[in-house]
Every structure is written in structure tokens, then in C-alpha cells.
Amino acid sequence: MTSHPLLAAIRFDAGDIDSFLAEVAARLDASGLRIRGALQSRGAASGECHCADMDLTTLGSGKTFRISQPLGAGSRGCRLHPGALADCAAFIEGELRAGADLLILNRFGRGESEGRGFRDLIASAISLGVPVLTAVRPTYAEGWRMFGGDAACDLPMETRAVVDWALQSQEARDAA
Template sequence: MESDMSRLGYILSLERGSTDPLLSGLAARLTAEGRVVAGIVQSRAPKGKDHPCDMDLAVLPQGPEIAIAQKLGTGSRGCRLDPASLEDAAAWVMRALETGADALIVNKFGAQECQGRGLCEAFGLAMERGVPVLTAVNRLNHEGFLSWAGGMATQLEPDDKMLHGWLTERVPA
């Protein structure tokens, strides 16, 4: 049996959005194999003149799509994250975990999570129940994530085959 450290895996994201297709595809593949995946993945990426933070998240396994960016106007420079929308997504994820899940995939451990908010409770519940957790962390939040994880996180390579194996060796089919 592996140590508890192996239950929390993360990919270091070096470019904005670079891990989103990988995590979405992995969640879809696991679901197609009959596994229950809880979490959130990006379902609509910013396009054209959209602000880089304008995006929607799909709640897994069968929750809604939630827009998590506030419409602040073109001259706005502040953070566009709508904390209430993120908390709504987190509540959906908690319900999914409480009904049973084989894996938790979260598109990003961000600033809200570094402050103990956002999806932190879902991460904790999944780990408490032995459900493997996979997320992405950018360089800006890497130190905060490692501090939050308290030595329990394993950095993983952004490779679909390897990540699938990492999750499924711990997930009953």
C-alpha cells in the first residue's frame, strides 16, 4: 500500500490553461470507463477579445456549467473571479463526493484555495476518504499549494497515459 502522500497529485502548469485539455480529457476517459469522477474542469475557455479569466467550469460528474468570472468591463484590471460562483461549484463538488466518487479532478488549485477557500474542503474530504485527487497549480500559487498540502502532494508529469495510470491504480473499476 502506498503512503498518503500519493493521494494528492498535481501538475505544475507553466502556461495559462495548458493543463485544461489534459484534465478534461482524462475526466472524460475515466467516466467512459465507468468510473465516477467528481470535480470541476474548464468547459469554456476565453476566446478572441475575452479577458483571459473569462471561463466556465463544468461540475463533474453531472453538475451544471458555472461561469466563474464577473463581467467588470473592458477597463477593469482587478481579479474577475466571482467567489460566490466558485463556492457554488465547490458545493456541487462536495455533494458529488458525498454520494461517492472514484477520483477528484480539479482544474486548478488557485489563490482562493491558497487562502483555505474555494475547493479546499473538497480536496480534504476526498483525501480523507482515500479518493485520489489530481489538480493543476501555476507557478504563482505553487508555494501556497505546497504549504497547504503539508508534504502530502506528489508532483506529476503532464502525460495522459501516466496520469491515467496514477489514478486508476488506486481506483477500482
């Protein structure tokens, strides 16, 4: 008997992954799973750089964290606010420890590939035996593979495949 992978990444290169993850989270929540994590949303483009603000809204509690920061006119650097992301991760970790069946995170990206971002939160979920669902662009697929190893699998951006993986993860936890 093979074990069910504890980590899953939806591979995507195009499409609205944030809406897709929200739909999956809603379906799994309706099935009775205790879903925790965070989904990303973007506001309207504004300001000097005409960039949209980025927010993470936690699943379960609905708390919103602004994870973008204004960098000023002519700035071309990453607008991600590492401190706000760390605050969000700490909040979610507290929710995980209170009880969760699945952790859904909006991305495994550059930060996670380099050992930052939500990487420690994912490790906490693993240590608690909570399956993790995230999304990965091709650019960060190698970092995902190196991080997840044999505990990880890739999923297509198809609702049925993702929901099936999550429900099978719960069945595997219940059987353990």
C-alpha cells in the first residue's frame, strides 16, 4: 500500500488560480472539512506605480492582511511586504494548532523556493499531519519538487481532481 501524498500543488501557467482555489475551498468547506489558510485578492490598480494592492484573506476566520507595500514612483522592485506575510503566517499557524483538516495557501513561489514566505507554515502543517494544497507556476516547480520530495504530488487545475485529492487526504488521516 502506498501512502497518500501530504502535499499537493496545482500546476498553473494561466487562468485565475485565486478564484479556482476559492471555489475548491468553498466545496471542501461545504463537505465538512475544516479548511484553514489564505487566498489572495487584488484591488484596483492605483497610486504612482499603477499597481494593485494585494491582500490575503484567511480561510475560516476571514481576517485580511495587506501584503503589498507602496514603494514609490519609478520603483520596479517586489512590492510584497515580508513582515505582513509573516504576520499572516503566524496567525494561520495558530488556527492550524486549534484544529484543521486542510491548509490551502495561495502560492508556493519565489519566497518559498528560497526558504521564506509560507515555507515554515507548510512545515508546521506537515508536522501536525495536516495536508497542504497550494499552487505553483512552472518557474517554481523545481523548488516545489526539492521541498516536497516524495511527500508531494502535482495536480491539474481541475476542480474534480483537486477535490478528490483533498477528500482522499482526509480519508487517509481518518484511517491512520
